């Protein structure tokens with residue numbers, strides 16, 4: 583069995599979705615254990631935020647570093663093939679994310695983005711607690 587290194591594998595929509603579901607579960611578990619209650623994927627708000635806290639007028643997005651173009655090592659990694667395609671696609675994703683955040687804030691909500699690379703940090707819970715109040 584030959585395995586393709588992860589960096590060379592072409593990200594598929596399915597892979598993106600399942601990775602995002604995993605990241606989201608990490609965040610949900612932490613917040614649930616701390617007795618926070620939230621709605622999931624509220625499609626009445628721009629960008630369908632992953633977690634919505636209506637009483638606090640707050641939303642959390644959980645974003646994969648590659649797909650959403652995070653300014654970190656993981657986010658800078660590009661597939662070996664079709665680089666132009668991916669970098670254009672990721673630029674569009676970033677643009678769309680920025681528009682969604684702007685629109686949500688304009689509607690009077692607070693927004694926190696939790697990045698994939700932050701989901702393993704011990705400081706994540708503190709950061710979310712500080713944001714949620």
Ligand SMILES: [Zn+2]
Pocket residue numbers: 647652653654655656657697698699700
């Ligand atoms: Zn990152």
